[in-house]
Amino acid sequence: MKQKIEHYDVVVCGGGLAGFCAAVAAARHGATTCLIHDRPVFGGNSSSEIRVTTHGAAAFHAYARESGIVSELLIQERALNHEFINENGWTNSVWDMVMYDMAVSTPNLTFHLNTSVQETKMKNKRSIEAVVCRTANAEIEMTVYGNTFIDCTGDGVIADMAGCEWRLGEEARAEFDEMFAPEQASSNVMGSSIHFKAIDMGRPSPFKAPEWAYHYEDASFFYKMGRPLFNTGLTDRYRSGYWWIEIGMPWDSIYDNEEIRHQLTRHTLGVWDWIKNKDPKLKEIFANYALDWIGQVPGKRESRRIMGQYLMTERDALHHTVFPDEVAFGGWNIDLHTPGGLLAPTSEPGAAEGYALVSDFMRKSICGPYGIPLRMLIAKDVDNLMMAGRNVSATHAALGTVRVIGTTAVMGQAVGTAAALAASKGISAADVPEKAIAELQQLLLRDHCFLPNVKNEDPLDLALSAAITASSEAKFAGISPDTAGYHEGLNVWLSQLQTSHTDLLMKRRGQWIAVATCKLDSLQVCVSNNTQQTEYVKAYVMQADSIWDYRIGAPQLAHATLEVPPGAHQWVEWKVELSAAAGLQPGTYIRLDLDENPNVEWHRAGKIEPGHVCGFDMGGGKMRRYDNGISMSVQVDPPQPCYSAANVVSGYTRPYRYTNLWRSEPDTHPLPQWLELSWEEEHNISTVELAFAGNLLREYHAYEPFYRDPQCVRDYTISVWVDGEWRELLACEGNYQHKRVHRFDRPVATNKVRITVLATNGDPSAAIYEVRCYE
CATH class of the missing domain: 3.50.50.60 (FAD/NAD(P)-binding domain)
Incomplete structure (x- = not known):
């Protein structure tokens, strides 16, 4: 050796x-x-x-x-x-x-x-x-x-x-007052899984399971016990393995790992045998599919x-404990798999409920985003x-x-x-x-991490003391069902497709709106009433602390009852006449809520407006995200200048308590567009760091092959003001990353830095979350 x-x-x-x-x-x-x-x-x-x-x-x-x-x-x-x-x-x-x-x-x-x-x-x-x-x-x-x-x-x-x-x-419930803990402590842990993948051969591909494989015979094991095969027409979903092919107790997750691997292999072959040869619907759909891969290293959960x-306890996540030593964040739900996995009567609670969007379990288990100490x-x-x-x-x-x-x-x-x-x-x-x-914390923020309760206050970042201007600034005037967006390649996580094709107000729904002034005269919503009589919808304007402020009981700024006559795709106006005296605060979010009325449809917009999201009432006094991060149709008067150049030094690099984004005006000011930082005195600038828009809205699963986010800046230059003229320090082409750090060969004495966006990956607006400058 x-x-x-x-x-x-x-x-x-x-x-x-x-x-x-x-x-x-x-x-x-x-x-x-x-x-x-x-x-x-x-x-x-x-x-x-x-x-x-x-x-x-x-x-x-x-x-x-x-x-x-x-x-x-x-x-x-x-x-x-x-x-x-x-x-x-x-x-x-x-x-x-x-x-x-x-x-x-x-x-x-x-x-x-x-x-x-x-x-x-x-x-x-x-x-x-x-x-x-x-x-x-x-x-x-x-x-x-x-x-x-x-x-x-x-x-x-x-x-x-x-x-x-x-x-x-498992800890006992009483030890930390955790509602998801059992009454009695136990040695139970969540199980391990292996996955598989299948391929379409284009011709019949028979499969015969070996004798030592597990043989399933009862459809209710899958369809009534929370082990979904997703018989929804999304054929591609069947091609890959299921998390619920899971084994834990009675085997030890550490010392019995090899036995767990063998048992998982038996069950994986058995599940594929069920799909291929026994399931009444899937065996026809999958006649031409063959196994392409089966994992042999168990994915361990605990x-x-x-x-x-x-x-850390569940209470920290559910109640968003603010930690002085916050260094990361989370936001998955309290997702505890049933001990035993395939050997238990049902799988984890969410799946056992059919991934219901509204249920007692979902109301209790959704948490975050929360900080991690x-x-x-x-x-x-x-x-x-x-x-x-x-x-x-x-x-x-x-x-x-x-x-x-x-x-x-x-x-x-x-x-x-x-x-x-x-x-x-x-x-x-x-x-x-x-x-x-x-x-x-400041190092993590500089490296483009996000901390819910900490913002950029780096004393070395010269951008925080700069005056910020831009060639143009977009305003939010509203979006309609016909508004075109630039979202090529952005899909949804198919396993969480949340809504049907209708946006009927089956439950209260809210649209977050960024407010940049102390004046809001009117709001309009695009709705349809397909009945023969006038319908009425209660409307509210709520103050929202952030885009994740899901409180139904958030502070209310105004309320009214909207009259919706019969007809399709009509704009209904609400003269809200809000001002500072009514509590309107620039640099924050409000939420426009429409109450439940299943006879009225509030139409979604044809594009996703950056930083403007939607939620719905899930009961228990709170909302959750509606669909997968869409925007509803709404008009705002006067238009809100919520994408100002000053947002690049807000301290945050994503929509949160505000949009925190500079966007250029796409209709009247086509690319190229520029953003400029200036100081009264010269500084020896050696590093410029940029955080571009994109890749934040949805899960990784929503982004298609060869994806480059259309919002992300593709081609740009960085220039400095020297001896009465602009001197280009660098030109970048083909970018698709949203964090870029540029260190110059030698410091440059200047009092102005300009970033010129020549092209994006598809969106007509230049968009930057943050600019940092260092000596």
Whole structure:
């Protein structure tokens, strides 16, 4: 056995998406970093070996997609990949190579694939000195020394070896007053899954299951027990594996992993046998389909949870606890799978209800977006050990929301950045929440992460002190059913197609509207009344704290009853006459709500207006997103200048408490358009950082092959004012990423910087969320 010794600032164990983002973040911030992963490809559950597609907060909330490193990766994958994404089983090796390319291209990052940790060496009880690793098929044993270690192994292997306290299973309800916890504590954990994929052969393709496969005979097992085969006409949906092919107890999710893999294989073949040979409808639809792939690495949901400086509970997610050490965010629902999976009477509650949009379970389980504290990502027993992924310090119930891949990725970026910051300051990871949290938060925001309760206040960002002007600024006057949009390639996650083709007011519905002035004279809605008599609809204007303020009982600014005569596609006006005296606040959102009237249809707009979303009453005093992030037809008088140039220094890089977006006026000012920052005195500008629009509205699953978001700026230049004229410093072509950092060869003394947008990827408006400038 060949022996090797290596030394690093940061050692990350586990190369799933959490560990990968942690390692890249640490290396980008100057720390010498080693990433150790026991598989041949990066990505963990998201890789082509397991093929769990990347879910996150945008499954439930518009404009809540995770940004930062994970967004870079997903945007790149969609731009390069020919494969359509719908659900589990669809991931191919393009995703692996996108991650591999980033790893190879990242300075300060060394990685070892096919390498597993065998032993942890301790300096003392509170500090890890090194990990001992073995590389498969290479007869190499390495001892890797580090200052900070990050456990992203999923099973908490490093923490366990280091003697950290951990939990496994369900807490009792009374311990933390969690409504999703059982009355009695247990060792039950959520199960593991493997996935499959099928291919259309264009001719009959018989299938015979082996004798050792599980043989299903009862249709009610699928159709009445929450194991949907999606017999909805969306044929492509059947081609890939189902999350509910899941096995857990009575097997141990750690020690019985190989037995779980075998049992999952038996059941996967049995499910395909049912589809191909027994299901009354699907066997005809799938006569020409053949199995193309079956996973053989179980995708694990839960095992050890390492106890950190803070233990997150479901109450933190449901009630949006504001943490002083917030470093990430989540927004998936409290999604706890039934113990036993396929061996249980029914699958998880949401599926058992047929994914009902309105139910007692959905009202209780929807949460977020909420903040995640750094303290739950730092082991309480070892000062130089951090963690990210499904092994973080959370109760079983809280794990139901923080465990999804998109959320674990942003947690990974947070701990990687924290580890590098600790190295630069010469402090331990355990001290970062007390000694460097504000600096860490500003670093994360600069790297295009989103924190719900922190905004850009970087004292080094010169843009915050600049005067901002632009060649034009769009206003929001309204949108109609006939308004054309630029959304080519933007679809919906087919498994969450929420509405029919009608927009009848079956429940109260609200449209968020950005307000930029203290004057709002009238609002109009486009509605149809297909009855023979006049219908009446109660209308309300509510003050909304953000686009995720779902309170039915939000502060009310005005109310009226609208009269809707018989007829189709008619505009009904409401003279609201709102002003500052009535509570109208510039730089905020209001929400226009129309009450339930199933005889009236409020028509959706033909385009999606940036930052203007819609929700509906799900009961229990709150709304949830309507459809998949659409806009309703509405007219606003006077038009609101809510896309001003000053928005690029709002401190936020997405619609949130306001639009936070500069958009040029597309109708009267075609591209090119420019945005300018100016100061009274000259500064030596060396770096300009840009955050463009796009890739935030919906889940990754909604973006089609070779997707480049039409809103995203494609071609642009950066110029500076020198000696009485504009000097172009750089020209960029073919961009589709929404975060770009440009460092110049040498600083330039100037008092003006101009970004000129020459072309987008399809939208006629230039659109920028943020500009930063540094000396």
